[in-house]
Amino acid sequence: MTTDNNPPLEVIFKFIHTLDKTAFKKIYKKYSKTKTGKKVFSRDYSVLDKIQTDNFKTGTFGAEFQRWLREADGAVDVFKFSYPGKDGTKLGKFFKETIMQHDLIHFLNGYDTTPFGEVGVLSFNLAREWRESYATVLYATFITCLRNTFLPSKYPPDTSWWLLLKHAPVVAFCRVVAEGWRRGKRAPWLLDVDWERYLNVDLQQVKKELLLDNTPKYWIEVGPIYKKSLKHYKEYVLQKQG
Numbered sequence: 001m002t003t004d005n006n007p008p009l010e011v012i013f014k015f016i017h018t019l020d021k022t023a024f025k026k027i028y029k030k031y032s033k034t035k036t037g038k039k040v041f042s043r044d045y046s047v048l049d050k051i052q053t054d055n056f057k058t059g060t061f062g063a064e065f066q067r068w069l070r071e072a073d074g075a076v077d078v079f080k081f082s083y084p085g086k087d088g089t090k091l092g093k094f095f096k097e098t099i100m101q102h103d104l105i106h107f108l109n110g111y112d113t114t115p116f117g118e119v120g121v122l123s124f125n126l127a128r129e130w131r132e133s134y135a136t137v138l139y140a141t142f143i144t145c146l147r148n149t150f151l152p153s154k155y156p157p158d159t160s161w162w163l164l165l166k167h168a169p170v171v172a173f174c175r176v177v178a179e180g181w182r183r184g185k186r187a188p189w190l191l192d193v194d195w196e197r198y199l200n201v202d203l204q205q206v207k208k209e210l211l212l213d214n215t216p217k218y219w220i221e222v223g224p225i226y227k228k229s230l231k232h233y234k235e236y237v238l239q240k241q242g
Contacts, residue, residue, distance in 0.1 A: 019133040047195045048100045061206045062199035068107045101190045116226040120180040127184025145169035
């Protein structure tokens with residue numbers, strides 16, 4: 001797994017836009033024909049803006065997602081960074097919905113914003129939207145995990161041999177991808193969900209309706225282990241550089 005938690009966003013988005021030109025057009029066309037898409041294009045505000053500014057009752061989808069957006073470690077305003085000047089256009093509205101979908105996958109599944117959490121998010125998303133960029137990122141990450149599996153420096157010194165076998169990087173990667181894909185297949189296409197009608201609905205009820213009320217069991221188990229390994233490896237790199 002990559003250990004860079006501050007990647008070059010400009011390069012990443014250029015990579016995504018280049019690989020996804022054809023897929024993007026198909027997804028945009030499909031979305032434009034949905035009831036939700038037509039509703040989004042017809043209004044002069046976005047649900048994401050309402051979530052970031054309005055007040056909601058504790059425990060509702062609106063309140064809990066708002067809190068997550070404010071507290072998410074490493075979160076950035078991707079829309080302003082990647083799509084300047086698109087506000088108010090149909091294309092801009094679509095971009096903002098796709099950005100919200102990405103954050104919602106994190107939020108509804110409990111995936112954190114580490115590189116490993118992104119593996120779960122991309123896998124979940126690919127189950128409904130095939131994007132060459134996401135698939136390429138996952139393939140490259142698989143190769144990195146395969147290499148890291150055989151690098152002792154990647155593991156904290158107190159790691160038991162059982163955990164080394166059970167949660168080796170390549171094993172953990174494959175299981176998180178498979179779990180994320182299954183969850184994405186089971187849930188509805190999140191772009192086609194009218195999130196505005198859920199703003200004041202209890203979060204657990206929303207998850208139940210979206211078939212996401214069960215937690216990703218393997219991710220919950222392995223996520224903390226990855227964080228520990230990431231912290232160890234960063235300290236190891238700093239020691240070598242010092």
